[in-house]
Amino acid sequence: ASLQVVTDLVFDLEAAGRLGVAALAGLAVGIEREWSGHASGPEARFAGARTFLLLGILGGVAGWLTAGGLVAVGVLILAGALALTVAAYVAAARPGGAAVDGTTEVAALAVLALATIAGLGFPLVTSGSVAIMVLALVEKTRIHELVRRIGQQEISAALQFAVLALVILPLLPTGPYGPFDSIRPRALWTVV
Numbered sequence: 001a002s003l004q005v006v007t008d009l010v011f012d013l014e015a016a017g018r019l020g021v022a023a024l025a026g027l028a029v030g031i032e033r034e035w036s037g038h039a040s041g042p043e044a045r046f047a048g049a050r051t052f053l054l055l056g057i058l059g060g061v062a063g064w065l066t067a068g069g070l071v072a073v074g075v076l077i078l079a080g081a082l083a084l085t086v087a088a089y090v091a092a093a094r095p096g097g098a099a100v101d102g103t104t105e106v107a108a109l110a111v112l113a114l115a116t117i118a119g120l121g122f123p124l125v126t127s128g129s130v131a132i133m134v135l136a137l138v139e140k141t142r143i144h145e146l147v148r149r150i151g152q153q154e155i156s157a158a159l160q161f162a163v164l165a166l167v168i169l170p171l172l173p174t175g176p177y178g179p180f181d182s183i184r185p186r187a188l189w190t191v192v
Contacts (some may be wrong), residue, residue, distance in 0.1 A: 004148065006153060007016040008069065015064055016118055017104070017123065018060060018063070018064060018118050018120075018123050019057065019060040019061065019064060019118075019119065021060070021118040021123035021124065021126055021127060022056045022059055022060025022061075022063070022114075022115035022116075022118040022119055022123075023053055023056045023060060023115075024059060025056045025111060025114055025115055025118065025126050025127070025130040025176060026052040026053045026054065026055050026057065026059070026111045026115060026133075026169060027049060027053040027056065027059070028057020028130055028134050029052045029056075029057065029103050029107050029108075029110075029111050029130065029134060029137070030047065030048055030051060030052025030053055031049050031051035031052075032137045032138055033047060033048060033049070033052065033104055033107065033137070034048045034132050036137065040116070046085075046088035046091075046092070046104065046105075046108075047088070047104060047108055048054025049115045051108075052108065053110055054105075055081055055085075055104070055108055055111050055112055055115070056111055056115040057076055057115070058078070058081045058109060058112065059078065059081065059112040059114070059116040059118075059119065060079075060115045060116070060118050060119040061073065061074075061088050061117060061119060062074040062075070062077040062078045062081075062112075062115075062119060063115065063116035063117060063119020063120040063121075064119040064120075065077070065119075066119070067119065067120045067121055068121060073126075074116075076134070078116065079111060082109065082112065083103050085108045085109055085112070087100055088105060088107075088108075089105040092105075102162050107133070107137065108131075110133060111130075113124045114129050114130055114133075117129075134183055164189075164192070169186065169189050169190065172186040172189050173186065174186045174187075177185070
């Protein structure tokens with residue numbers, strides 16, 4: 001009986017940790033949205049730190065319930081949060097209004113997805129992804145400046161490298177072939 005109590009406690013601590021990561025993921029994005037001015041002032045969007053924290057918790061709970069076999073309840077929770085996010089974008093992008101970017105709403109959708117992943121049992125994926133996401137949100141000006149500086153030659157070179165590394169390389173056999181088993185196509189292409 002005491003072993004069952006310890007097992008239940010460990011399970012509860014693990015679930016609490018996953019939900020904590022989900023909540024902190026939402027909070028991190030929400031803090032950035034408030035810090036950048038997207039959640040306050042005349043151009044304020046629908047979500048700041050508290051709303052993103054709650055979206056993180058909703059996603060985490062949805063993932064946790066889904067992992068526990070309550071798929072319909074998890075999907076229902078996610079659907080409600082998704083509907084709220086879409087409704088917020090539709091309200092902000094009224095006809096005749098100013099052009100509206102969707103960064104905050106897309107960030108909310110990403111928080112829901114990543115928090116769900118944490119709730120399903122993959123908190124490291126959530127943590128790493130949210131760190132990259134918040135960095136990209138904070139570095140908006142630098143990213144836009146970088147994009148303005150990129151020329152046709154750089155784009156072509158990047159696309160050629162992507163084809164070489166992501167299309168050709170995986171298709172090559174590992175080998176070895178030839179005399180003394182010295183030809184290894186994939187290793188040779190990696191050098192190329």
